Amino acid sequence: MPLFDQATLHLASGKDLVIKSTPNAPQQLFVDKITLNEEPFERLFFTHQELTAGGTLNFQLGIVPRSKEWSADAYPYSVSQPHA
Secondary structure (H helix, E strand, C coil), rough: CCCCCEEEEEEECCEEEEEEECCCCCCCCCEEEEEEEEEEECCCCCHHHHCCCEEEEEEEHHHHCCCCCCCHCCCHHHHHCCCC
């Protein structure tokens, strides 16, 4: 569970990355929905380019685990693909 409601990272590029978690209460233990710049975000990882572009990353929290399954595309390559 996040320890903050909002944090702002001031990036070297001069842009800001704002990270929010709402509602941030003791009973809200699970990530229900993620948005990046108000657009739905369905992966379980962020690229360096996405984060350094700045913007707003919002974690909508819930009291029960997410009912929707994460697709195979949601995982980073290192976790989703078998290693040779």
